[in-house]
Amino acid sequence: MTQIDPRSAMHLADAAVSVELETPDMTLNIGPQHPSTHGVLRLVAQVDGERVMSVDPVIGYMHRGYEKLAEVRTYAQTIALVNRIDWVSGFANEVPFVAAIEKLMDIEVPPRAQYIRLILTEMARISTHLVFASSYPLELGASTPLMHAMREREHVLELLESVTGGRFHPNFNRVGGIKPAAGGGSSMKKVSMDLPAGFLAATDEAMTRVLDIVDDVDRLATGNELIQARTVGVGVLPAAKALEYGVTGPNLRASGVKYDLRKVESILPYDDFEFEIPIGNNGDCFDRYVVRLEEIRQSASIIRQAIAKIPSGPLRAKVPRVLKVPKGEVYVRAENPKGEMGYYIVSEGGRIPYRVKIRSASFSNLSMLPWILAGQLVPDLVAILGSLDFVLGDVDR
Amino acid sequence: MTDSPSEAEVMESGEGTEGVSASDVSALAEELGALVGATAWSDNFGVIRLEVERDNWVAAAAKLRGRGLELFSWLSAIDWSREVEVGEQVESPDDLDERFEVLCRLSSVKNADAVHLVAVVPKDDAQLPSLVGEFAGAEWHEREAAEMFGIDFPGNPAVDKHLYLPDAFEGNPLLKSFPLLSREVKPWPGTVDVEDMPTTENVEAAQDASGETDGGDE
Numbered sequence: 233m234t235q236i237d238p239r240s241a242m243h244l245a246d247a248a249v250s251v252e253l254e255t256p257d258m259t260l261n262i263g264p265q266h267p268s269t270h271g272v273l274r275l276v277a278q279v280d281g282e283r284v285m286s287v288d289p290v291i292g293y294m295h296r297g298y299e300k301l302a303e304v305r306t307y308a309q310t311i312a313l314v315n316r317i318d319w320v321s322g323f324a325n326e327v328p329f330v331a332a333i334e335k336l337m338d339i340e341v342p343p344r345a346q347y348i349r350l351i352l353t354e355m356a357r358i359s360t361h362l363v364f365a366s367s368y369p370l371e372l373g374a375s376t377p378l379m380h381a382m383r384e385r386e387h388v389l390e391l392l393e394s395v396t397g398g399r400f401h402p403n404f405n406r407v408g409g410i411k412p413a414a415g416g417g418s419s420m421k422k423v424s425m426d427l428p429a430g431f432l433a434a435t436d437e438a439m440t441r442v443l444d445i446v447d448d449v450d451r452l453a454t455g456n457e458l459i460q461a462r463t464v465g466v467g468v469l470p471a472a473k474a475l476e477y478g479v480t481g482p483n484l485r486a487s488g489v490k491y492d493l494r495k496v497e498s499i500l501p502y503d504d505f506e507f508e509i510p511i512g513n514n515g516d517c518f519d520r521y522v523v524r525l526e527e528i529r530q531s532a533s534i535i536r537q538a539i540a541k542i543p544s545g546p547l548r549a550k551v552p553r554v555l556k557v558p559k560g561e562v563y564v565r566a567e568n569p570k571g572e573m574g575y576y577i578v579s580e581g582g583r584i585p586y587r588v589k590i591r592s593a594s595f596s597n598l599s600m601l602p603w604i605l606a607g608q609l610v611p612d613l614v615a616i617l618g619s620l621d622f623v624l625g626d627v628d629r
Numbered sequence: 630m631t632d633s634p635s636e637a638e639v640m641e642s643g644e645g646t647e648g649v650s651a652s653d654v655s656a657l658a659e660e661l662g663a664l665v666g667a668t669a670w671s672d673n674f675g676v677i678r679l680e681v682e683r684d685n686w687v688a689a690a691a692k693l694r695g696r697g698l699e700l701f702s703w704l705s706a707i708d709w710s711r712e713v714e715v716g717e718q719v720e721s722p723d724d725l726d727e728r729f730e731v732l733c734r735l736s737s738v739k740n741a742d743a744v745h746l747v748a749v750v751p752k753d754d755a756q757l758p759s760l761v762g763e764f765a766g767a768e769w770h771e772r773e774a775a776e777m778f779g780i781d782f783p784g785n786p787a788v789d790k791h792l793y794l795p796d797a798f799e800g801n802p803l804l805k806s807f808p809l810l811s812r813e814v815k816p817w818p819g820t821v822d823v824e825d826m827p828t829t830e831n832v833e834a835a836q837d838a839s840g841e842t843d844g845g846d847e
Contacts, residue, residue: 292793299777300802303716304809335674475738477766478701484738491700491738559720562674563734563745576732578707584717591703591734599769628793 255281271624287605294628302588312403318626321356321569326405331499332564332575333407336557344545345409350500351538354531359388360569361524364621369453371618372462377449384445394428409548432539439532446528463517467616478596481571486523487515493567505537517619594626665689678745686748687758702734704770706778710805759784777803
């Protein structure tokens with residue numbers, strides 16, 4: 233065995249660096265089954281060594297044709313479909329849809345129902361962002377936050393389930409209000425239908441744990457040198473580009489645009505509460521991550537205020553048993569956890585909409601992938617994809 | 630906010646609070662309509678709808694962008710058709726002018742202002758200049774409208790490439806004349822589970838029978 237002289241080894245290493253390596257363009261196929269694509273997104277990347285030259289996203293693997301299906305179902309039947317668009321925050325998808333019908337039909341929703349919608353929407357936001365808070369550090373190599381945040385998210389989902397009967401697909405909104413809650417006894421007895429006993433207290437307590445877990449994730453990941461190295465200054469999205477591509481939600485706010493539909497044009501009584509809209513300065517992966525963590529804290533605060541103020545009263549306005557929606561067109565949008573979610577409904581006066589256009593946040597958020605990924609390093613591609621926090625069901629509809 | 634309670638009521642129909650009042654909306658509709666040279670404008674439940682000529686489509690979008698409506702929200706189309714394979718007919722099919730309407734929603738990020746820019750596209754010449762030069766985000770939305778409705782968007786570099794549909798797919802699924810293939814093969818099980826698919830007769834019969842209720846389960 234010959235001993236390698238360390239000095240000559242160093243010399244060899246230096247020589248290797250100075251050699252011009254030929255890195256011809258190569259097509260790298262990522263997905264549709266790949267952990268970093270969060271579902272069935274396929275990216276066809278042209279790479280030159282470690283550098284991504286261009287990316288062609290291929291979507292549609294989850295396309296279920298909801299816009300066509302909505303044209304053959306009654307409005308009430310479609311509520312069960314729309315909560316499957318972004319399945320991580322199913323409840324939040326239903327609210328703008330029923331609100332659009334309520335607008336067309338001129339129905340006033342009772343305040344208590346509005347508050348329950350608001351609380352459950354914010355819980356959906358928390359559970360969505362907790363998925364992000366657990367999976368994003370994992371993608372960057374930090375696996376501990378996953379266990380903590382996922383456990384707490386499960387508690388939030390349990391609470392959602394105790395009211396709606398479903399962890400992911402509540403199908404809980406009805407035109408004019410909400411469905412009799414699961415804990416409220418038989419739906420035949422219309423007298424005592426309300427939130428399950430102890431729900432509000434349990435939710436209030438759960439918020440304490442949620443806030444604790446966000447602090448934990450903060451301590452475990454945010455200040456971590458490796459996480460910062462992977463995210464700070466990576467995948468910068470300037471505000472002007474974001475607007476041009478229709479990017480909304482935390483991704484837009486991370487780029488410094490203070491635009492939150494809960495403040496701008498809300499279909500739920502957000503005006504009753506005090507909360508901040510966190511924004512970022514640089515629009516990089518780190519800002520997108522920090523903005524979402526802060527949004528969890530704000531949502532927890534909104535839920536607590538709503539629990540303290542929730543009015544009593546009926547859960548549903550008087551509506552005809554057979555929903556005939558007057559002729560007209562309406563667009564109602566709401567701040568979903570992922571961004572602007574909206575429904576454009578054209579009614580011709582019947583029980584079935586003539587046309588439903590679903591504006592989903594992730595579709596627009598993802599449409600800028602070819603722009604933001606061009607010129608990035610392959611490992612940064614994973615960091616950027618994760619920071620955009622999309623759901624393929626929300627992209628494909 | 631307006632002083633007139635009736636206008637406030639109109640705006641707040643259904644749900645809580647609105648960022649703008651009715652009178653603001655119509656003033657804005659008028660201002661923006663004049664700005665882009667719209668042939669017709671209206672506001673439906675606070676949604677401003679500006680109809681423009683096809684030649685004016687890109688220029689109108691550019692002007693609105695300059696006016697502060699810089700968030701490209703979405704673009705899609707409606708197929709106004711007499712022939713309906715599945716779903717609901719229009720109210721009076723005989724009077725219907727067969728056409729596509731392409732809608733593009735632009736909104737402000739400073740306030741609640743937003744506009745639906747609408748172009749009427751005839752079916753025998755289904756094309757509309759692409760907005761990609763103005764809003765890069767229009768590319769995917771136009772590709773979706775192209776494959777779903779068969780509308781061409783000259784200027785969009787990838788308009789012929791399917792976005793959602795498999796490459797070999799033929800037809801434009803969101804056309805009213807396009808059947809829902811799964812129902813051709815098998816009747817919808819929801820029909821027996823829930824209720825008959827509504828026709829005009831059974832809707833009226835059901836309404837006569839039940840009248841107003843306090844909203845039971847569907």
